Amino acid sequence: MTSLNLTQDVADLTAELIDIMSVSGHEGPIADAVEASLRALGHLSVHREGDAIVARTDLGRAERVILAGHLDTVPLPTAPGSRGTVPSTWEKNDGDDSPQARTLYGRGATDMKGGVAVQLALAALLTEPTRDITYVFYDHEEVAADLSGLKRLVDRVPELLSGDFAILLEPTNGNVEGGCNGTIRFEVRASGKAAHSARAWMGENAIHKLGPVLVALAAHEPQTLTVDRLDYRESLNGVIVTGGSAGNVIPDRAVLEINYRFAPSRTPDDAEDYVRKVLGESLNGVEFVRTDAAPGARPGLDHPAAASFVEVVGTTPMPKFGWTDVARFSALGIPAVNFGPGDSLLAHSDNEHVSAQAIHDCLGALKAWLS
DSSP states (O other): OOOOOTTSOHHHHHHHHHTSOOBTTOOHHHHHHHHHHHHTOTTOEEEEETTEEEEEOOSOOSOEEEEEEEOOBOOOOOSTTOOSSSSOEEEEOTTOOSTTSEEEESTTIIIIIHHHHHHHHHHHHOSSOSSEEEEEEESOOSSOGGGOHHHHHHHHOGGGGOOSEEEEOOOOTTOOEESBOEEEEEEEEEEOBOEEGGGGGGSBOHHHHTHHHHHHHHHOOOOEEEETTEEEEOEEEEEEEEEOSOTTEEOSEEEEEEEEEEOTTSOHHHHHHHHHHHHGGGGTTSEEEEEEEEOOBOOOTTSHHHHHHHHHHOSOOEEOOSOOTHHHHHHTTOOEEEOOSSOGGGTTOTTOEEEHHHHHHHHHHHHHHHO
């Protein structure tokens, strides 16, 4: 079983991780390498569950911190000339020969091999941390929620995920982003009657029935709600429309998918009530069905461990607008924040990249806080 060099430059460790193909569903090789590397560290107990690995210190400290990150990536880009692929490539900054003056390109550079490299480097460095640490590496984050390796750990070995505070090393540009918005999806299903489009009066157009709902969505002004001193901007949008069978047939069925990203002060039921109120009478004559929902997470910044971490990082905390797995820790009663190297806007892009300096800065902040 191949292991990783956890004591090399953390940016080079990131490149080594990128070079192990780990598209969702194919995390076995990278999980093997992570497991072998962690088992070689005598100060950690290691548990593997499928392609998820949990490694823990057991020093009897007063607090336990969880550092978590996912091992998988989205599929590789297909556009010619894309640099966010596998294997990784380096680009040096002009006029600066220092190891930090480099930019690393490759699939997962931002989301989130840089964060995973920081976890692994800390696991090797911190043999006597001031807080006990649980390192969590999991599979299937980039796909359907029911496949999530973190969910599997919660279901099967929840005792290994006990802790006082959690940090998810998703990319945040080195800022602390507290909690996350929730997400909920609906389908608006319209039925009609098929007919030849030359004799449209003989049919009933299902696509047209979606019109009032689309108008209501377009007119909606998203809210910004303040939760524990952070301002969470919401969004409500139509995201997918399907319907029709041919260019000369009046459609007898049409479906509009709606996604609502809601502030963590709302529950999924609150979110559904809000969307129903926004759409109002436009739902007359159509079917409105909730298809998926995941609650958000409050910031958790009032916890003493969170406050001390924010002080070490030294930047003003921000809200996380997207949904992340901090919500799973929040559901366990564990306050959680996002903090990791790289720009989240580059995640999944054709030129996904992260600077060596950003990875070093992330490692430095966590090392200073935990040692």
